[in-house]
Structure formats: structure tokens, C-alpha cells
Amino acid sequence: MRAIAIENLKGGVGKTVTTISLAHILTETYGKRVLVVDCDGQCNLTRFYLGEVPDTVTLAEVLEGNHDPYWMDNVIGVKPRLLLLPASQELYRLDLAALRRGAAGLTALQDFLEAVAEDGTVDVVLFDCPPGFTAASTAALMAADEIIIPVLMDGFSVEGMTDMLLQVSSMREVNPALRVAGVLINQWHRCPAVTEGERLLRSMLPVFRQTIRRTDKVPESIFLKASVVDYSVTSAASRDYRLLCQEIFGEVDYCGKI
Ligand SMILES: Nc1ncnc2c1ncn2[C@@H]1O[C@H](COP(=O)(O)OP(=O)(O)OP(=O)(O)O)[C@@H](O)[C@H]1O
């Protein structure tokens, strides 16, 4: 089982869209069984799948140890082979609680994931992290093996990468296995600032070969509560996410061609 956190300190860089796109390609094309975990009190991923925040167990209860003993009883099937552990605004309250009691409790997600891995029924876990470091994103980085960092090619984002990488290395003190799978350039388009930003970033960091192009099909698809890979199969972003999936997970194995 691979556990991947989609994280950046900056907001609005495409963390949630990337989580959804990878999850849909993995389940639909690769036939993989995927668990997505909404770690964000904004609940974008949860509302994308469920319309509203459910009145059931969410990540906050898992972090506090108030969930059902069997992990599967805490997640919701949202599509064939796709499970969701939803978020709630309770995550904001947890940030304060975590500050008061220190790091204790943040390992609860690690324990939850160990139970998921033991069952052998999930192939990939994707954590949709909030912007910044919160109790939930810290818990996700403690439980994950890899991190994907979506980034936009503006000056602030490129500068912010240094802070992001410092945070990742400090997380290695508690999770030595955590490695950066790659930085993902999102909303790529042809203009001098993007070309220069990309050149700079590639000279400094492990950046995925595949970039995700900017296209109006992405915001359109969000309004319709569809993933761009389903909403517009032929769009640039859809094609790019398929190639990214190949780069991260290798060739399609048993469900056909990309
Ligand atoms: N490839 C793309 N082309 C055009 N628009 C995009 C693309 N990817 C994402 N967007 C748009 O960028 C916005 C932010 O995307 P998203 O919500 O995935 O970012 P995020 O990093 O999860 O944000 P937050 O930090 O608030 O959780 C959305 O309006 C989305 O439609």
C-alpha cells in the first residue's frame, strides 16, 4: 500500500483537484482500490463527493480516537473502489486541542493506516492536505510515505518551496520514511514567467517531468462535481493527469490502456 500526502503550505495550488484526478484515474483505469482522506477543515473533498459534511465519523474523530474500532466502519464508499474518510470543521477545533496537548494524538492516523494496510484491501491512500501545517496535515505527514507538492509558477510559490522543504525535513524526525515523490507544476501555460519559474524549480528540486496545463475545464468540472478526467477526457489537464499517473505509478497493469 502506498500512502501519499498531497501537500503545500500555499493555498489554491491544486491539491484537491490533484487528489481527485489521481484517485479517479487509479480506480477507473488502473483498477486500484483507493482511500482518499480529507484533511482540510474547508471540507472541499468531502463536499465534492457527498454534497455536505456527513453526520458520521470524520477524520477529527479518528484523530481523537473516538471512531469505530474497525477502520472500514469509518469510511464511506463514494464510487466503485473509492473510499472517503471525510473531514469536518471539527478539524479547526482540533488544531487548538493539539497545541494544548502537544504531538500526542497525531499518531492516531498512523495507527488507522496500519489497520488499513493490514487488511490488504486498499492499494493507495491519498491525503488531501489543507494549506499550511495543521494538526491534520501533520498527522497525514506522519502517516504518509511520500509527498506530492503541487505548485503554481509564480514568484511567491517558488520562494515558498524552501519553507515547504524545511517543513518536510523537520517531519522526517518523526517519520524518517517520508520522501518527496516530486513537485508538481500545476496550471502550466506558455509565458516567460512560467518558463523561467519552471527552469529555476527544476534546477533546485525533484520536479515531475509531467506538468498539468491550465484549462477552464478544471473549474468547470468542479462546479459540476465531476473530476476533470471524467468531465473532459480530451482536455489538456485530463491528458496530463493520465501521464502523471503513469510517471508516479508506472504502466497500467490490469484494467486496460490509459
Ligand atoms: N489545471 C488547472 N487549470 C485551471 N484551473 C485549475 C487547475 N487546477 C486547479 N485549478 C483551479 O484552481 C483552484 C484551486 O484548486 P484546488 O482547490 O484543487 O487547490 P487547493 O490547493 O486544494 O486549494 P486549498 O489550499 O484551498 O485547499 C480551483 O478553482 C481549481 O478549479
Ligand SMILES: [Mg+2]
Ligand atoms: Mg484543497
